[in-house]
Amino acid sequence: MSIPITTARRLIELACHAPSAHNTQPWLWQIDGDEIRLYADRRRHLPLEDPDGRNLTISCGAALHHLQFAARALGWVSDVTLLPSAAEPNLLAVVRLERGEPSPQPVNDLAALRRRCTDRRRFTSWPVPPEVLDRLAEEAREWDVRATPVVDLVARFRLELLTSDASALRELDEEAVQEQALWVNRGGSEGVPLAVLPNSEAADVLERPGRFGPGLVPETRAPVDGGDGVIVLGGVADDPIGWLRTGAGLSALWLRATRDGLSVVPLSLPVEVEATRAQMTEKVLEGAFVPHLAVRIGWQAIGRTGLPRTPRRGLDDVLIA
Ligand SMILES: Cc1cc2nc3c(=O)[nH]c(=O)nc-3n(C[C@H](O)[C@H](O)[C@H](O)COP(=O)(O)O)c2cc1C
Incomplete structure (x- = not known):
């Protein structure tokens, strides 16, 4: 039928x-x-x-x-x-x-x-209990994805360092930074509007047009904050089928988190930069799998105003006849 x-x-x-x-x-x-x-x-x-x-x-x-x-x-x-x-x-x-x-x-x-939605405002300091992180990782694993909460203090510290290193390396790559800037404040039905970037005066973002400063918005200050839950998603290889599965796992985890009142923000920078990606496998995941994406997970303060929605292309623009 x-x-x-x-x-x-x-x-x-x-x-x-x-x-x-x-x-x-x-x-x-x-x-x-x-x-x-x-x-x-x-x-x-x-x-x-x-x-x-x-x-x-x-x-x-x-x-x-x-x-x-x-x-x-x-x-x-x-x-x-x-x-x-x-x-x-x-x-x-x-x-x-x-x-x-x-x-x-x-x-x-x-x-x-x-x-x-991606709510990049600073999470509250309430920690995300390990069992909640485990449940979210499990939700992703249903989609044939490797998913590991990073809870061990040494592994977290290493991830924070690698994220800072990735950020410094990216800032040296002017062409990549310019490429990203094309997708901020683009107007129309695509890209990241300034209105969803907290505490970001237009001038501030435009001065540092990379991925909103060091992969983050000013309000979050540090790449990975002490109380943030972190889950790394990945697979046995760095290949298209694995990436599709990671996307499914990301979506499943994020929709579950949304229903549970949690906020999720992807952190792709340490995986994007080749030098830090290799070190993530070794130093954060101890060789268990190949990372495709990290996500930060936390609670937004109760009663915060909603964020404006990021725009989407119209159906006719994404449909092939
Ligand atoms: C593969 C992938 C990587 C992303 N990396 C980042 C990131 O490093 N930092 C960030 O703030 N948002 C990141 N995002 C979130 C997107 O910017 C966001 O999904 C997009 O702007 C649409 O907004 P929405 O999630 O509010 O609908 C990423 C999303 C995906 C799917």
């Missing part, structure tokens, strides 16, 4: 709420009968920051998981084939949909999907 076109369009609209590096939204979709195909949109790739396309592919993996999550909420079961054709590397996934049971709390699930 073909999925109704209105349903397919609705699912894609919901999938596009997914997080993406610099809000590049590097995805294209095609509806064909009971199939939805996901393609990488390489025109939205940052070749200096992300030469291998890791962040781009993780972003697409997150959108794919958002699609599956929305489909489940609306009573559709999805059967996904990742990277179905070696001859077509931009075709990242084919999703076949069949009627099934809606998730137990579809309204809450869809509300969480719409509410999820």
